[in-house]
Each structure stands twice: as structure tokens, then as C-alpha cells.
Amino acid sequence: MDDIFGIPTQALLGQLLLGLVNGSFYAMLSLGLAVIFGLLNIVNFAHGALYMVGAYVAWMALEYFGLNYWWSLALAPLIVGAFGVLIERLLLRWLYQLDHLYGLLLTFGVALILEGLYRYVFGVSGQPYPVPDALMGATDVGFMILPNYRAWVVLASLLVCLGTWFVIERTRLGAYLRAATENPRLVQAFGVNVPLMVTLTYGFGVALAAFAGVLAAPIIQVTPLMGSNLIIVVFAVVVIGGMGSILGSIFTGLGLGVIEGLTKVFYPEASATVVFLIMAIVLLLRPAGLFGREK
Amino acid sequence: MRRHGIVYLLGLALLLLAPLVVYPVLVMKVLCFALFACAFNLLLGYAGLLSFGHAAFLGSAAYVTGYAMTQWATTPEIGLLLGVAVAALLGAVFGALAIRRQGIYFAMITLALAQMVYFFCLQAPFTGGEDGLQGVPRGELLGLLPLSDDSVMYYFVVAVFVFGFWLIQRIIRSPFGQVLKAIRENEPRALSLGYEVDRYKLLAFILSTALAGLAGGTKTLVMGFATLTDVHWATSGEVVLMTLVGGVGTVVGPVIGAAIIIVLQNELADKVGPWVTVIMGVIFVACVLAFRRGIVGEIAARWPGKSRG
Numbered sequence: 001m002d003d004i005f006g007i008p009t010q011a012l013l014g015q016l017l018l019g020l021v022n023g024s025f026y027a028m029l030s031l032g033l034a035v036i037f038g039l040l041n042i043v044n045f046a047h048g049a050l051y052m053v054g055a056y057v058a059w060m061a062l063e064y065f066g067l068n069y070w071w072s073l074a075l076a077p078l079i080v081g082a083f084g085v086l087i088e089r090l091l092l093r094w095l096y097q098l099d100h101l102y103g104l105l106l107t108f109g110v111a112l113i114l115e116g117l118y119r120y121v122f123g124v125s126g127q128p129y130p131v132p133d134a135l136m137g138a139t140d141v142g143f144m145i146l147p148n149y150r151a152w153v154v155l156a157s158l159l160v161c162l163g164t165w166f167v168i169e170r171t172r173l174g175a176y177l178r179a180a181t182e183n184p185r186l187v188q189a190f191g192v193n194v195p196l197m198v199t200l201t202y203g204f205g206v207a208l209a210a211f212a213g214v215l216a217a218p219i220i221q222v223t224p225l226m227g228s229n230l231i232i233v234v235f236a237v238v239v240i241g242g243m244g245s246i247l248g249s250i251f252t253g254l255g256l257g258v259i260e261g262l263t264k265v266f267y268p269e270a271s272a273t274v275v276f277l278i279m280a281i282v283l284l285l286r287p288a289g290l291f292g293r294e295k
Numbered sequence: 296m297r298r299h300g301i302v303y304l305l306g307l308a309l310l311l312l313a314p315l316v317v318y319p320v321l322v323m324k325v326l327c328f329a330l331f332a333c334a335f336n337l338l339l340g341y342a343g344l345l346s347f348g349h350a351a352f353l354g355s356a357a358y359v360t361g362y363a364m365t366q367w368a369t370t371p372e373i374g375l376l377l378g379v380a381v382a383a384l385l386g387a388v389f390g391a392l393a394i395r396r397q398g399i400y401f402a403m404i405t406l407a408l409a410q411m412v413y414f415f416c417l418q419a420p421f422t423g424g425e426d427g428l429q430g431v432p433r434g435e436l437l438g439l440l441p442l443s444d445d446s447v448m449y450y451f452v453v454a455v456f457v458f459g460f461w462l463i464q465r466i467i468r469s470p471f472g473q474v475l476k477a478i479r480e481n482e483p484r485a486l487s488l489g490y491e492v493d494r495y496k497l498l499a500f501i502l503s504t505a506l507a508g509l510a511g512g513t514k515t516l517v518m519g520f521a522t523l524t525d526v527h528w529a530t531s532g533e534v535v536l537m538t539l540v541g542g543v544g545t546v547v548g549p550v551i552g553a554a555i556i557i558v559l560q561n562e563l564a565d566k567v568g569p570w571v572t573v574i575m576g577v578i579f580v581a582c583v584l585a586f587r588r589g590i591v592g593e594i595a596a597r598w599p600g601k602s603r604g
Contacts, residue, residue, distance in 0.1 A: 043399050094584055100399045101345050102583050105539065108532060109579025116572030232528060236407035239400060269418060276411040280392050283404065287395040 007265055013144040015261045021150050021219065023257020024157035025051075027250045028212040029234045031161055032205040034243040035168070038181040039201045042092060042103030048231025049111040050206045054080050054213025055222045056118060059127050069132035069218070076214045081207030088202040093195075111228065118224035126221025153215050160211060161250045168246055177201065236279040242292015252290060306547075310453050319449045320517065325557045326456040327514040332537040332549030333463050334506035339535075340544030341467055342499045343479030347402040348389070348409025349507055349534050354526030355412060356382040356508030361428040361521040362421060371434045371442055375455075375512040382508020383501050385412070390500030394493055397482075406528060413526045427522030431515055442516065455513050459506050464546065466502060475499055536575060539582045542589025551590055 029047055036044050057079055058072035067075070087110060095102050135149040168174035180187040180194050188194040213227075220226060234253075241252030256275050264271040282290065313322050331353055338344045356378030363374040393404040416422045423429070433442035442448045466472050474495050477485045486492050515521045524530060533556060541552025556575075563571050582589070588596060 037399075043403065091580065091584065098587075101402065102587070104345070104347075104399060104402055105535065106580055106583040108535075109576045109583065112532070112576030112579060113573050114576075116569050116574075116576060119569040119572065228528070232406055232410045235403040236410075239396070239403055239407065272414040272418075273411045276407050279404070279407055283392045283395050 010144060012262075012265055015265045016258060017144075017146070017150055017154075017261075018264075019258040019261020020154050020254065021257070022260060023254035024154050025212050025216060025230065025253075026234055026237045026257050027161055027253030028157050028208055029230065030237045030241065030249045030253050031164060031246065032208040033234065033238055034246065034249045035164070035208075036202055036205040037243050039177065039184075039198055040088075040092065040096070040103070041100050042095070042107065043100070043235075044202075044205065045104055045107035045231065046087070046110040046114065047107075047206065047209050047234070048227030048229075049114040050080055050084065050227070051209040051213040051216070051230065052118065052222075052224060052227035053083070053114060054210025055129070055217040055226065056122070056127075056213075057210065058214040058217045059129050059222050062129070069214075072214050072217075073211070077207035077210045080210030080213075081203040084206035085199055085203040087206075088199045092202065093198075111231075115224050115228060122224060124223060124225065126223040129217040129222055131218040149218060153219070156215060157212070158250075160208070164208070165246045165250070233275050236275045240275075240279050240282045240289060242289025244289075245291040248291025302547075307457065310456075311450075314446060314449050319445050321558070321561060323449060323452045323517045324514070324561075325554045326452050327510050327517060328534070328537065328557050329550040329553040330456050330459045330513070331507055331510035332534050332541070332553045333460060334503045334510060335534045336538045336543065336545075336549045337463050337466065337506070338499060338503040339538060340548075341472060341479065342475045342496060344394075344496065344500070345402045345535070346393075346405040346500075346503070346531075347535065348405035348407075348412075348528075348531050349504075350526050350528065350530035351389070351409035351412040352382040352386055352504040352507040353511035353514070353530065353534075354416065354521070354523075355385055356511035357515045357521035357525045358416060358422055358428060360512035361431040361515045364431050364434055364516075365428060366421075368432075369434070370438055371436050371451075371516055374434070375509065375516070378512030378515075379505050379508040382511065383505035386501045386504025386508075387497070390497045390504070394496045394500065406531065409526070409531060410528060413523070413528070416523060416526050422521075425523065427520055427525075428515075429520050431519050431521065433516050433519070448517065452513060452517060455509065459509055460550075463506065467546070471495070471498070532579075533575070536579055536582070538589075539587075540578065540589055542592035542595075543587075545589065545591040545595065548589050548591035555590075 029051060033044055033047055036042060036047075054076045057076040058069070061067040061072045061075065062069075091106060091110070092103065095106060131149045135152050138145045138147045139151075140146075166174075168177055176187065176192050177197065180192065180197055184194050216226070237253055237256055238249070240256065241248045243249070256278065259278065260271055260274055263274040270277070310322075310326075313319075331349070335346065335349050338346055359381045360374040360378035363369045363377050364371065369377070389405065389408045392408065393401050396404060417424065433448060435441050436447075436451060440447050440451070442451060467475075474485065474490055477488075477490070478492055478495060482492060511521075511525060514525070537552035537556045538549045539552065540555055541550065542548030559574070560571060563574065567574075586593070
């Protein structure tokens with residue numbers, strides 16, 4: 001079996017894997033958006049910019065401090081998460097009583113500021129980031145040659161996503177979080193520090209974006225604009241999946257990545273727009289999204 | 296009402312005399328974006344719908360007008376009409392999809408659909424890709440008036456703007472506009488009063504996109520080009536910012552906001568480069584945090600006895 005529908009199997013599987021890699025980023029980012037939206041009722045437009053900042057933290061750590069990939073994987077989410085806590089404490093907390101649209105507009109402004117600053121410092125050309133030594137090369141798994149780093153990205157993001165799911169759905173902390181999503185006043189009345197939870201949730205959500213940014217750094221060129229292109233696709237993913245369900249976000253993200261990858265094989269011209277087309281179809285058939293419920 | 300009339304007459308007189316003191320092309324650009332912002336404000340300020348993809352309509356009309364003028368050598372009014380028609384058609388399709396969801400989802404859907412238009416313009420064979428359409432001729436209006444003359448062009452743009460501005464006023468003050476406001480204030484109640492909310496929203500969306508198209512087509516005539524910037528999400532963000540700075544839901548706010556942002560960009564672009572984006576972002580954050588009524592909204596709120604329009 002050397003080809004499927006006239007496409008060489010190796011190319012097809014390669015694109016499938018690439019699709020899964022992209023899907024992992026969609027999954028991690030839409031998961032972060034969903035967690036933040038659940039508790040803060042804010043659609044975090046700055047999510048793409050913070051993903052970009054995460055990638056740059058990794059690049060700067062290597063370039064200026066000689067800290068390797070694994071350090072960055074741990075440090076970038078912490079740094080960006082702390083930055084997120086600052087954003088929440090200084091800016092977002094004034095908006096909770098207002099229309100949700102203001103949250104979107106404010107975070108859009110934050111995204112513009114971050115993007116502009118990074119463009120000023122680094123210019124628009126991309127910075128290459130090396131694949132870590134341990135994950136160089138490829139493994140022959142019989143039916144295809146599997147590039148190690150890409151496999152690692154899919155594995156790592158799946159672990160992080162499922163870990164998030166476990167914490168939110170299966171632990172006491174997650175129970176508080178879900179309760180606060182439903183009714184923050186009541187949860188606060190029970191003595192849970194809801195404002196602290198809100199702050200940490202935002203920090204966690206953007207830390208997830210930074211983690212995705214570090215994972216992405218060795219695959220794509222690190223540029224100041226890498227986030228804004230991605231975030232719009234992620235918005236479409238979120239509309240398709242609905243923000244109500246965690247597993248739904250993960251599944252939708254991965255699925256759309258794979259579909260996008262396959263489109264690259266069979267009809268490359270549409271690969272940039274296929275997610276948006278699917279969004280339009282889903283809106284026609286299931287306006288609330290695949291896993292959504294109207295709020 | 297009388298005071299409004301005097302303010303408008305003063306504004307019009309200023310517009311007619313402006314080319315004596317200011318570079319006319321800059322004023323024309325401001326007027327195009329002012330019309331764009333007014334069209335956007337019709338949707339956000341009066342129907343409560345935040346479209347984050349309005350550049351798609353500005354841009355598609357800009358491309359269509361530019362293409363008609365260069366390839367088919369149409370007269371400018373036909374080029375503009377074609378642009379408006381395409382923008383309205385696109386608005387009908389996108390609007391029908393986007394109104395299926397509310398609030399924050401509406402914004403995300405319009406943004407995503409507009410991104411589709413961006414990729415289409417990037418790849419389509421007739422848009423000139425990264426270069427865009429360059430050297431679009433202005434032609435002769437009705438085959439009579441040579442728009443290549445900057446002062447003729449200027450008064451044509453003023454006429455287009457005044458027409459668009461008047462139309463939006465007319466829409467807002469009509470019974471239709473009142474229903475839109477009712478939907479903005481309380482959608483379930485409007486629904487329970489028997490208004491077909493979705494049809495009102497869709498019509499408002501189409502009107503807004505058609506006017507955005509008019510602005511886009513006129514902009515192509517003024518500048519002589521249509522590029523990917525016109526359909527980029529940053530332009531969608533700019534129109535939100537213009538409206539926010541001037542005052543959401545005020546009649547003249549978007550005009551003032553557009554003037555401020557365009558002049559600011561014009562002044563800063565050469566001097567500070569990428570900082571322009573940062574400054575725009577800071578204005579966004581400042582407006583949302585401390586200045587949500589915008590300039591005109593703040594003045595109206597502090598001017599006792601003045602009715603809010």
C-alpha cells in the first residue's frame with residue numbers, strides 16, 4: 001500500500017501528523033480560552049500574543065542566558081503566567097461588572113501593545129529555535145518515519161490537556177472552579193476566595209498559551225506576528241466546539257487540525273480557510289457549537 | 296433639534312472650506328474612514344452588535360471598485376455601486392451566519408469570516424496578491440466630471456460622506472432604528488413584543504456592510520489602490536477603536552474618532568514605526584478602562600439639558 005487516493009502514504013501520514021501538531025496548539029489555546037471564559041466571562045484576545053511571548057521567552061532564555069529547551073518549557077509558562085496575573089490584577093478586574101465585549105476590546109488592546117513592542121525589538125523576520133538534542137531525528141515505526149519532535153509535541157500537549165481536564169473535573173479544586181463558574185457569589189459566601197481563584201485561573205490559562213508557544217518555537221519561526229494569525233483560527237475552533245466542555249475543546253482542536261492537514265494534501269488552496277468554512281457549516285446546523293450550550 | 300441643525304451646518308461649512316488649509320487627500324481619507332466608522336457604529340451603537348470583521352466589507356468593496364475601474368474601465372459611480380453591491384451581498388451571507396449566535400460569539404464569528412475574505416484576497420488571481428491593485432484610475436463621474444482633479448474629487452467625497460451620514464441618521468430615527476435600540480436594550484423583550492429580532496438584526500447588518508462598502512469603494516478612488524491592509528483584521532480593530540474613541544452610540548462620535556486616529560497614524564507612521572501599534576493598543580486599553588463613553592459621549596454626559604441622540 002504505497003498510496004491512498006493517489007497520494008503517497010508517507011506524504012499523507014506526514015500531513016496527518018502535521019495536522020495533529022497544529023491541532024495540539026488549537027487544543028491547548030482553545031482550552032485556555034475556555035477555562036478563562038468560564039470563570040471571567042472574558043474572551044482573551046491577548047491569548048495569541050501571550051503564546052508569542054512564550055515562544056520569545058524560550059528564544060531569549062537560550063540566546064541570552066543559555067538556558068536550554070527544557071528549562072524554557074518550565075520557566076516560560078511561569079513567567080507568562082505571572083505576567084497574566086499582573087494583567088488580571090491591573091486591568092481586567094475593573095471589567096467584571098461590564099458587558100463582556102469590553103473584555104474582548106481590552107485584551108485586543110493588550111495584544112496590540114505586546115505585538116507592537118516585540119516588533120519594535122525583534123523586527124518582523126523570524127528567529128530560528130533549534131530542536132532540543134534529545135528529540136532530534138526520526139524513528140521508523142514501520143508504516144512511517146516519525147519525526148521525534150513532532151511526536152513529542154502531540155504527546156506533551158495531550159498530557160497537559162488531559163491533566164487540565166483531570167484537575168477541573170476530578171479534583172476538589174476543580175469542583176470549586178466549576179461551582180464558581182456557575183455561581184461565583186454563592187461560592188464566595190461559602191468561604192472560597194473567588195477573586196484569588198479568578199486571578200490564578202487567568203494566570204493558568206495564559207501559562208497554557210506560553211507552554212504552547214515554547215512547544216511551537218522549534219517547529220515554526222518565532223515571529224511577533226505568530227500569535228495573531230493563530231488566535232483567529234482558535235476563535236473559529238472555539239465557535240465550532242463551544243466553550244462549555246473541556247474534552248470538547250480538546251477534541252475539536254485536534255480534529256480540526258487533522259482536517260486542515262488533510263485539506264493540505266487534497267486541496268491545498270483551501271487549507272487556510274477550511275476551519276472557517278467548517279465554522280460556517282456548524283453555525284448552520286448546530287448554532288450552539290458541537291459541544292456547546294447557549295449561555 | 297435646532298442646535299443639532301446649526302452644528303451640522305457648521306460642520307458642513309468646515310468641510311467645504313477645509314481644502315483651503317489642509318491637504319485634501321488627508322481629509323478625503325478621514326471622510327472615508329469616518330463613513331466606515333459611522334456604518335460600524337450603526338451596528339454596535341444602535342443594534343448592540345460588535346462586528347470584529349468589518350474590514351472584510353470595506354476591503355471587498357475596495358477591491359471590486361478597483362477591479363471594475365481598472366479592468367472594465369467603468370465610470371466611478373458604476374464602480375462604487377458594484378463595490379457596494381458585493382459588500383452588501385457578503386454582508387447578507389455573513390450576517391445570516393453570525394446572528395445565529397449572540398454577544399461575544401458574534402464578534403468571534405465575524406472576525407473568523409473576515410479572515411476567510413483576507414485569505415481569499417491573498418490567493419485570488421484578480422486581487423494582485425501581496426501588491427494589491429495599484430494605479431486605479433479615478434475616471435469621470437457620470438462621464439462628465441473628471442475626478443482626477445483633486446478638488447472635484449474632494450467635493451465628490453464630501454457628497455458621498457454627507458449622503459451616507461444622512462442615511463444613517465435617517466435609519467436611526469426611523470421606526471426601524473427604534474426597534475434596533477429596543478433589541479439592543481433587551482432582546483428577549485423585543486422578541487416577546489412580536490418583533491422578528493433576527494430579521495431586524497440582519498437588515499441592520501446588511502445596511503451597515505453596504506455603507507462600509509461605499510466607504511471602501513470611495514477610498515479606492517481617493518487613494519488609487521486597494522491592498523490587503525483593507526481586508527486585514529487590524530483594520531477591523533481600527534474601526535472599533537475609532538468608534539470607541541469618538542463615542543459608541545453617538546451620532547458624530549465615529550467621525551471625530553476617525554479623524555483623530557487617521558491623523559494620528561498619518562503623523563506618527565514615519566516617526567515612530569512599530570510604536571504606532573503600541574500607541575493604538577494603549578488608547579484601546581485607556582478607552583475601555585476609563586473612557587468608555589468616548590469623547591462625544593463624555594461631552595454629552597457633562598452638558599446638562601442636551602438630549603442624547
